Protein backbone atom coordinates (compact mmCIF):
# COMPACT_ATOMS: atom_id res chain seq x y z
CA UNK A 1 0.00 0.00 0.00
CA UNK A 2 1.10 3.59 -0.67
CA UNK A 3 1.41 5.89 2.32
CA UNK A 4 -0.67 9.02 2.96
CA UNK A 5 0.22 11.72 5.50
CA UNK A 6 -2.48 14.27 6.35
CA UNK A 7 -1.80 17.62 8.02
CA UNK A 8 -4.98 19.34 9.21
CA UNK A 9 -5.41 22.98 10.28
CA UNK A 10 -8.60 24.64 11.46
CA UNK A 11 -12.07 23.62 12.50
CA UNK A 12 -14.02 20.41 13.08
CA UNK A 13 -15.26 20.54 9.51
CA UNK A 14 -11.65 20.32 8.34
CA UNK A 15 -10.88 17.44 10.69
CA UNK A 16 -13.91 15.68 9.35
CA UNK A 17 -12.95 16.39 5.72
CA UNK A 18 -9.49 14.94 6.42
CA UNK A 19 -11.12 11.78 7.78
CA UNK A 20 -13.24 11.52 4.67
CA UNK A 21 -10.24 11.99 2.38
CA UNK A 22 -8.30 9.31 4.27
CA UNK A 23 -11.28 6.97 3.95
CA UNK A 24 -11.67 7.63 0.22
CA UNK A 25 -7.98 7.13 -0.49
CA UNK A 26 -7.93 3.97 1.59
CA UNK A 27 -10.26 2.50 -1.01
CA UNK A 28 -7.47 3.30 -3.52
CA UNK A 29 -4.79 1.56 -1.45
CA UNK A 30 -3.40 4.48 0.53
CA UNK A 31 -2.82 3.83 4.22
CA UNK A 32 -2.27 6.59 6.76
CA UNK A 33 1.16 7.28 8.18
CA UNK A 34 2.01 9.60 11.07
CA UNK A 35 5.45 10.18 9.60
CA UNK A 36 5.68 12.63 6.68
CA UNK A 37 9.17 11.35 5.79
CA UNK A 38 7.59 7.95 4.92
CA UNK A 39 4.74 9.34 2.85
CA UNK A 40 4.14 8.97 -0.88
CA UNK A 41 1.36 11.57 -0.73
CA UNK A 42 1.12 14.50 1.71
CA UNK A 43 -2.11 16.48 1.86
CA UNK A 44 -2.33 19.76 3.78
CA UNK A 45 -5.91 20.60 4.77
CA UNK A 46 -5.99 24.36 5.26
CA UNK A 47 -7.93 27.01 7.12
CA UNK A 48 -8.40 30.62 5.97
CA UNK A 49 -10.26 31.93 9.02
CA UNK A 50 -7.21 33.74 10.41
CA UNK A 51 -4.06 35.14 8.89
CA UNK A 52 -1.94 33.22 11.39
CA UNK A 53 -3.38 29.94 10.12
CA UNK A 54 -2.42 30.89 6.54
CA UNK A 55 1.11 31.83 7.57
CA UNK A 56 1.48 28.42 9.22
CA UNK A 57 0.41 26.70 6.00
CA UNK A 58 2.93 28.59 3.85
CA UNK A 59 5.66 27.84 6.35
CA UNK A 60 4.70 24.14 6.27
CA UNK A 61 4.66 24.17 2.46
CA UNK A 62 8.20 25.62 2.56
CA UNK A 63 9.32 22.65 4.69
CA UNK A 64 7.59 20.21 2.36
CA UNK A 65 9.38 21.87 -0.58
CA UNK A 66 12.69 20.84 1.01
CA UNK A 67 11.41 17.28 1.47
CA UNK A 68 10.37 17.21 -2.16
CA UNK A 69 13.83 18.30 -3.28
CA UNK A 70 15.22 15.22 -1.53
CA UNK A 71 12.40 12.92 -2.70
CA UNK A 72 10.86 14.39 -5.89
CA UNK A 73 8.47 11.45 -6.22
CA UNK A 74 6.51 12.56 -3.13
CA UNK A 75 3.26 14.29 -4.10
CA UNK A 76 2.13 17.33 -2.12
CA UNK A 77 -1.48 18.56 -2.23
CA UNK A 78 -3.32 21.47 -0.64
CA UNK A 79 -7.02 21.21 0.14
CA UNK A 80 -9.61 23.17 2.15
CA UNK A 81 -10.43 26.86 2.44
CA UNK A 82 -7.07 28.30 1.37
CA UNK A 83 -7.07 26.08 -1.69
CA UNK A 84 -10.45 27.49 -2.63
CA UNK A 85 -9.50 31.12 -1.97
CA UNK A 86 -5.81 31.42 -2.81
CA UNK A 87 -4.92 28.89 -5.48
CA UNK A 88 -2.95 31.47 -7.49
CA UNK A 89 -0.95 32.54 -4.44
CA UNK A 90 -0.27 28.91 -3.51
CA UNK A 91 1.05 28.26 -7.01
CA UNK A 92 3.22 31.37 -6.87
CA UNK A 93 4.62 30.90 -3.35
CA UNK A 94 4.75 27.09 -3.35
CA UNK A 95 5.34 25.92 -6.93
CA UNK A 96 6.31 22.46 -5.60
CA UNK A 97 2.62 21.75 -4.84
CA UNK A 98 1.22 19.10 -7.23
CA UNK A 99 -2.46 19.36 -6.42
CA UNK A 100 -4.83 22.07 -5.15
CA UNK A 101 -8.48 21.25 -4.55
CA UNK A 102 -11.41 22.78 -2.66
CA UNK A 103 -14.00 21.09 -0.45
CA UNK A 104 -16.52 20.50 -3.28
CA UNK A 105 -13.94 18.28 -5.03
CA UNK A 106 -13.22 16.01 -2.05
CA UNK A 107 -15.32 13.17 -3.48
CA UNK A 108 -12.97 13.09 -6.51
CA UNK A 109 -9.71 13.15 -4.55
CA UNK A 110 -8.50 9.76 -5.82
CA UNK A 111 -9.05 10.79 -9.47
CA UNK A 112 -7.29 14.11 -8.91
CA UNK A 113 -4.27 12.42 -7.32
CA UNK A 114 -4.11 9.95 -10.23
CA UNK A 115 -4.42 12.79 -12.75
CA UNK A 116 -1.58 14.78 -11.14
CA UNK A 117 0.64 11.66 -11.17
CA UNK A 118 -0.24 10.79 -14.75
CA UNK A 119 0.19 14.28 -16.19
CA UNK A 120 3.20 15.28 -14.10
CA UNK A 121 1.96 18.86 -13.80
CA UNK A 122 -0.04 20.68 -11.09
CA UNK A 123 -3.77 19.98 -11.04
CA UNK A 124 -6.07 22.76 -9.75
CA UNK A 125 -9.69 21.95 -8.97
CA UNK A 126 -11.59 24.65 -7.10
CA UNK A 127 -14.98 24.95 -8.80
CA UNK A 128 -18.35 24.01 -7.32
CA UNK A 129 -19.19 20.32 -7.65
CA UNK A 130 -22.31 18.24 -7.10
CA UNK A 131 -23.30 17.52 -3.49
CA UNK A 132 -21.99 14.04 -2.69
CA UNK A 133 -22.44 12.23 0.65
CA UNK A 134 -19.09 10.71 1.55
CA UNK A 135 -19.21 8.13 4.31
CA UNK A 136 -15.71 6.67 3.93
CA UNK A 137 -13.52 6.85 7.06
CA UNK A 138 -9.97 5.76 7.79
CA UNK A 139 -9.50 2.49 9.69
CA UNK A 140 -8.02 4.46 12.59
CA UNK A 141 -11.04 6.79 13.05
CA UNK A 142 -12.80 6.68 16.42
CA UNK A 143 -15.56 4.11 16.36
CA UNK A 144 -17.23 5.46 19.50
CA UNK A 145 -17.99 9.00 18.35
CA UNK A 146 -18.39 10.32 14.82
CA UNK A 147 -19.07 13.52 12.95
CA UNK A 148 -21.79 13.37 10.33
CA UNK A 149 -22.05 16.21 7.84
CA UNK A 150 -25.70 17.07 7.36
CA UNK A 151 -25.23 20.11 5.16
CA UNK A 152 -22.52 21.98 3.32
CA UNK A 153 -22.04 25.71 2.77
CA UNK A 154 -23.50 28.88 4.28
CA UNK A 155 -25.50 31.83 2.94
CA UNK A 156 -25.29 34.19 5.90
CA UNK A 157 -22.50 36.44 4.60
CA UNK A 158 -21.20 37.67 7.93
CA UNK A 159 -18.86 40.47 6.90
CA UNK A 160 -15.77 38.89 8.52
CA UNK A 161 -16.18 35.38 7.14
CA UNK A 162 -14.84 33.57 4.08
CA UNK A 163 -16.96 30.44 4.45
CA UNK A 164 -19.71 31.41 1.97
CA UNK A 165 -16.93 31.87 -0.62
CA UNK A 166 -14.98 28.73 0.25
CA UNK A 167 -17.84 26.33 0.88
CA UNK A 168 -20.56 27.76 -1.34
CA UNK A 169 -24.32 27.90 -0.84
CA UNK A 170 -26.30 25.86 1.69
CA UNK A 171 -27.00 22.32 0.53
CA UNK A 172 -28.55 19.73 2.83
CA UNK A 173 -28.25 15.97 2.60
CA UNK A 174 -31.62 14.14 2.70
CA UNK A 175 -32.69 12.86 6.16
CA UNK A 176 -32.87 9.24 4.92
CA UNK A 177 -29.23 9.41 3.74
CA UNK A 178 -28.12 10.79 7.10
CA UNK A 179 -30.10 8.21 9.09
CA UNK A 180 -28.59 5.44 6.95
CA UNK A 181 -25.08 6.76 7.65
CA UNK A 182 -25.80 6.87 11.39
CA UNK A 183 -27.14 3.30 11.30
CA UNK A 184 -23.93 2.14 9.61
CA UNK A 185 -21.81 3.95 12.19
CA UNK A 186 -23.76 2.40 15.06
CA UNK A 187 -23.33 -1.04 13.52
CA UNK A 188 -19.55 -0.39 13.73
CA UNK A 189 -19.75 0.58 17.42
CA UNK A 190 -20.57 4.29 17.35
CA UNK A 191 -22.50 5.61 20.38
CA UNK A 192 -22.44 9.38 19.79
CA UNK A 193 -22.82 11.45 16.63
CA UNK A 194 -22.26 15.15 16.10
CA UNK A 195 -24.36 16.50 13.24
CA UNK A 196 -22.24 19.06 11.44
CA UNK A 197 -23.05 22.08 9.32
CA UNK A 198 -21.72 25.65 9.12
CA UNK A 199 -25.27 26.80 10.00
CA UNK A 200 -26.63 23.46 11.11
CA UNK A 201 -29.92 24.89 12.34
CA UNK A 202 -30.71 26.08 8.81
CA UNK A 203 -30.71 22.40 7.84
CA UNK A 204 -33.31 21.17 5.38
CA UNK A 205 -34.88 24.35 4.09
CA UNK A 206 -33.30 23.79 0.65
CA UNK A 207 -34.70 20.25 0.35
CA UNK A 208 -37.89 19.24 -1.46
CA UNK A 209 -40.07 18.92 0.55
CA UNK A 210 -38.37 21.21 3.05
CA UNK A 211 -37.57 19.83 6.49
CA UNK A 212 -35.64 21.01 9.53
CA UNK A 213 -33.14 19.99 12.18
CA UNK A 214 -35.90 19.10 14.67
CA UNK A 215 -37.28 16.51 12.24
CA UNK A 216 -33.76 15.21 11.61
CA UNK A 217 -33.22 14.79 15.38
CA UNK A 218 -36.31 12.58 15.49
CA UNK A 219 -35.06 10.42 12.60
CA UNK A 220 -31.58 10.02 14.11
CA UNK A 221 -33.01 9.44 17.60
CA UNK A 222 -34.80 6.37 16.22
CA UNK A 223 -31.49 4.66 15.39
CA UNK A 224 -31.27 1.83 17.88
CA UNK A 225 -27.99 1.56 19.79
CA UNK A 226 -27.10 5.24 19.46
CA UNK A 227 -26.77 6.99 22.85
CA UNK A 228 -26.17 10.66 22.13
CA UNK A 229 -26.76 13.32 19.49
CA UNK A 230 -24.87 16.62 19.37
CA UNK A 231 -24.97 19.27 16.67
CA UNK A 232 -22.92 22.29 15.67
CA UNK A 233 -22.70 25.14 14.64
CA UNK A 234 -25.99 26.98 15.15
CA UNK A 235 -26.74 30.55 14.14
CA UNK A 236 -29.00 32.59 16.45
CA UNK A 237 -30.84 33.92 13.39
CA UNK A 238 -32.22 30.46 12.58
CA UNK A 239 -32.97 29.31 16.13
CA UNK A 240 -36.69 28.50 16.25
CA UNK A 241 -39.02 27.56 19.13
CA UNK A 242 -39.50 24.23 17.35
CA UNK A 243 -35.77 23.48 17.55
CA UNK A 244 -35.62 24.51 21.23
CA UNK A 245 -38.54 22.17 21.94
CA UNK A 246 -36.75 19.37 20.11
CA UNK A 247 -33.61 19.88 22.23
CA UNK A 248 -35.88 19.48 25.26
CA UNK A 249 -37.97 16.58 23.97
CA UNK A 250 -35.78 14.33 21.82
CA UNK A 251 -34.18 11.99 24.37
CA UNK A 252 -30.80 11.43 22.74
CA UNK A 253 -30.12 15.13 22.04
CA UNK A 254 -27.62 16.26 24.68
CA UNK A 255 -28.07 19.23 27.01
CA UNK A 256 -25.34 21.21 25.28
CA UNK A 257 -25.77 24.13 22.89
CA UNK A 258 -23.09 26.10 21.07
CA UNK A 259 -24.58 29.46 20.07
CA UNK A 260 -22.07 31.98 18.67
CA UNK A 261 -22.69 35.53 19.91
CA UNK A 262 -19.58 37.17 18.35
CA UNK A 263 -20.23 40.55 20.02
CA UNK A 264 -22.47 42.03 22.72
CA UNK A 265 -22.72 45.38 20.91
CA UNK A 266 -25.65 45.94 18.57
CA UNK A 267 -23.57 48.33 16.45
CA UNK A 268 -20.88 45.71 15.97
CA UNK A 269 -23.43 42.95 15.33
CA UNK A 270 -24.99 45.13 12.61
CA UNK A 271 -21.59 45.75 11.00
CA UNK A 272 -20.93 42.02 11.19
CA UNK A 273 -24.28 41.41 9.42
CA UNK A 274 -25.25 38.86 12.04
CA UNK A 275 -29.01 39.45 11.79
CA UNK A 276 -29.80 39.70 15.53
CA UNK A 277 -29.39 42.12 18.43
CA UNK A 278 -28.02 41.37 21.88
CA UNK A 279 -31.61 41.54 23.24
CA UNK A 280 -32.80 38.94 20.74
CA UNK A 281 -29.85 36.73 21.61
CA UNK A 282 -30.74 36.96 25.31
CA UNK A 283 -34.35 36.01 24.53
CA UNK A 284 -33.03 32.86 22.86
CA UNK A 285 -30.76 32.04 25.81
CA UNK A 286 -33.68 32.50 28.21
CA UNK A 287 -35.89 30.28 26.04
CA UNK A 288 -33.20 27.58 25.98
CA UNK A 289 -32.79 27.72 29.76
CA UNK A 290 -36.57 27.71 30.30
CA UNK A 291 -36.83 24.58 28.16
CA UNK A 292 -33.73 22.81 29.51
CA UNK A 293 -32.73 24.40 32.83
CA UNK A 294 -29.47 22.47 33.11
CA UNK A 295 -28.32 23.15 29.55
CA UNK A 296 -24.63 23.79 29.00
CA UNK A 297 -23.96 26.83 26.81
CA UNK A 298 -20.89 27.75 24.81
CA UNK A 299 -20.16 30.54 22.36
CA UNK A 300 -17.68 32.22 20.01
CA UNK A 301 -16.65 35.85 20.53
CA UNK A 302 -14.56 38.17 18.36
CA UNK A 303 -12.57 41.01 19.91
CA UNK A 304 -11.26 43.97 17.95
CA UNK A 305 -13.74 43.94 15.07
CA UNK A 306 -13.27 47.13 12.99
CA UNK A 307 -14.66 50.16 14.82
CA UNK A 308 -15.10 48.29 18.13
CA UNK A 309 -15.06 50.98 20.85
CA UNK A 310 -14.38 50.50 24.55
CA UNK A 311 -18.18 50.72 25.07
CA UNK A 312 -18.78 48.01 22.45
CA UNK A 313 -16.26 45.80 24.19
CA UNK A 314 -17.88 46.51 27.57
CA UNK A 315 -21.19 45.32 26.07
CA UNK A 316 -19.53 41.99 25.18
CA UNK A 317 -18.15 41.66 28.71
CA UNK A 318 -21.63 42.40 30.08
CA UNK A 319 -23.11 39.59 27.96
CA UNK A 320 -20.53 37.14 29.28
CA UNK A 321 -21.46 38.10 32.85
CA UNK A 322 -25.17 37.86 32.08
CA UNK A 323 -25.18 34.54 30.21
CA UNK A 324 -22.54 32.74 32.33
CA UNK A 325 -21.32 30.41 29.59
CA UNK A 326 -19.86 27.00 30.32
CA UNK A 327 -17.24 27.48 27.61
CA UNK A 328 -16.17 30.38 25.39
CA UNK A 329 -13.90 30.54 22.35
CA UNK A 330 -12.40 34.03 21.98
CA UNK A 331 -10.86 35.11 18.68
CA UNK A 332 -8.97 38.28 17.86
CA UNK A 333 -10.40 39.76 14.67
CA UNK A 334 -8.16 39.05 11.71
CA UNK A 335 -8.99 40.66 8.34
CA UNK A 336 -9.62 38.13 5.59
CA UNK A 337 -8.88 39.43 2.09
CA UNK A 338 -12.03 39.90 0.02
CA UNK A 339 -14.40 40.16 2.98
CA UNK A 340 -16.30 43.44 3.57
CA UNK A 341 -14.90 43.83 7.10
CA UNK A 342 -11.32 43.82 5.81
CA UNK A 343 -12.02 47.12 4.05
CA UNK A 344 -13.93 48.74 6.94
CA UNK A 345 -12.48 51.84 8.58
CA UNK A 346 -11.39 51.72 12.22
CA UNK A 347 -9.18 48.62 12.13
CA UNK A 348 -8.10 48.01 15.74
CA UNK A 349 -4.38 47.95 16.67
CA UNK A 350 -2.98 44.55 17.65
CA UNK A 351 -2.12 45.64 21.19
CA UNK A 352 -5.71 46.77 21.84
CA UNK A 353 -7.00 43.42 20.55
CA UNK A 354 -4.52 41.59 22.78
CA UNK A 355 -5.57 43.55 25.88
CA UNK A 356 -9.29 43.00 25.20
CA UNK A 357 -8.64 39.33 24.47
CA UNK A 358 -6.95 38.94 27.87
CA UNK A 359 -9.75 40.77 29.73
CA UNK A 360 -12.41 38.69 28.02
CA UNK A 361 -10.60 35.42 28.69
CA UNK A 362 -10.32 36.34 32.34
CA UNK A 363 -14.08 37.00 32.56
CA UNK A 364 -15.08 33.91 30.60
CA UNK A 365 -12.77 31.63 32.61
CA UNK A 366 -14.21 32.95 35.87
CA UNK A 367 -17.78 32.34 34.67
CA UNK A 368 -16.95 28.87 33.33
CA UNK A 369 -15.30 27.89 36.59
CA UNK A 370 -18.36 29.04 38.56
CA UNK A 371 -20.56 26.89 36.29
CA UNK A 372 -18.28 23.87 36.74
CA UNK A 373 -18.21 24.32 40.51
CA UNK A 374 -21.97 23.75 40.59
CA UNK A 375 -21.30 20.14 39.56
CA UNK A 376 -19.49 19.30 42.79
CA UNK A 377 -21.33 16.46 44.55
CA UNK A 378 -23.65 15.82 41.59
CA UNK A 379 -23.98 12.45 39.85
CA UNK A 380 -23.46 12.74 36.10
CA UNK A 381 -23.83 10.30 33.23
CA UNK A 382 -20.48 9.69 31.51
CA UNK A 383 -19.89 8.01 28.16
CA UNK A 384 -16.50 6.34 28.67
CA UNK A 385 -14.12 7.07 25.81
CA UNK A 386 -10.71 5.82 27.01
CA UNK A 387 -7.90 6.27 29.50
CA UNK A 388 -7.48 9.65 31.21
CA UNK A 389 -4.90 11.82 29.43
CA UNK A 390 -2.69 12.45 32.43
CA UNK A 391 -3.22 9.18 34.31
CA UNK A 392 -3.50 5.98 32.32
CA UNK A 393 -4.75 4.25 35.48
CA UNK A 394 -7.96 6.27 35.31
CA UNK A 395 -10.78 6.29 32.78
CA UNK A 396 -12.13 9.36 31.05
CA UNK A 397 -15.33 10.32 29.32
CA UNK A 398 -17.73 13.17 28.76
CA UNK A 399 -21.02 14.11 30.32
CA UNK A 400 -24.00 14.83 28.12
CA UNK A 401 -23.26 18.51 28.77
CA UNK A 402 -19.80 17.92 27.28
CA UNK A 403 -17.59 18.12 30.35
CA UNK A 404 -14.57 15.83 30.67
CA UNK A 405 -14.77 13.56 33.73
CA UNK A 406 -11.85 11.40 34.92
CA UNK A 407 -12.53 8.60 37.38
CA UNK A 408 -11.14 5.36 38.74
CA UNK A 409 -13.06 2.57 37.04
CA UNK A 410 -10.43 0.33 35.46
CA UNK A 411 -11.56 -3.29 35.26
CA UNK A 412 -15.14 -2.42 36.16
CA UNK A 413 -16.32 -0.57 33.04
CA UNK A 414 -15.30 -0.58 29.39
CA UNK A 415 -14.88 2.03 26.66
CA UNK A 416 -18.32 2.74 25.20
CA UNK A 417 -20.19 2.16 28.47
CA UNK A 418 -22.46 4.83 29.91
CA UNK A 419 -21.82 5.03 33.66
CA UNK A 420 -22.75 7.25 36.57
CA UNK A 421 -20.03 9.18 38.35
CA UNK A 422 -20.28 11.37 41.44
CA UNK A 423 -18.21 14.54 41.02
CA UNK A 424 -15.66 14.90 43.82
CA UNK A 425 -13.35 17.57 42.42
CA UNK A 426 -13.65 20.48 40.00
CA UNK A 427 -10.47 21.28 38.05
CA UNK A 428 -9.97 24.11 35.51
CA UNK A 429 -10.57 21.92 32.44
CA UNK A 430 -12.13 18.75 33.80
CA UNK A 431 -13.98 17.09 36.65
CA UNK A 432 -12.86 14.16 38.81
CA UNK A 433 -15.23 11.69 40.34
CA UNK A 434 -16.12 8.29 41.74
CA UNK A 435 -18.03 5.59 39.97
CA UNK A 436 -21.44 5.05 41.58
CA UNK A 437 -23.75 2.11 41.10
CA UNK A 438 -27.00 3.95 40.87
CA UNK A 439 -28.09 6.69 38.51
CA UNK A 440 -30.25 8.31 41.23
CA UNK A 441 -30.28 12.07 41.05
CA UNK A 442 -28.13 12.05 37.94
CA UNK A 443 -28.14 15.41 36.21
CA UNK A 444 -27.22 15.80 32.57
CA UNK A 445 -28.34 12.21 32.09
CA UNK A 446 -30.54 10.38 29.60
CA UNK A 447 -34.15 11.25 29.89
Ligand code: SF4
Nearest residue numbers: 154156157158161163
Ligand atom coordinates in the same frame (compact mmCIF):
# COMPACT_ATOMS: atom_id res chain seq x y z
S1 SF4 B 1 -22.92 32.04 9.75
FE1 SF4 B 1 -20.88 31.27 10.28
S2 SF4 B 1 -20.11 30.26 8.44
FE2 SF4 B 1 -21.85 31.53 7.81
S3 SF4 B 1 -20.94 33.49 7.16
FE3 SF4 B 1 -21.48 33.72 9.34
S4 SF4 B 1 -19.64 33.13 10.49
FE4 SF4 B 1 -19.38 32.39 8.36
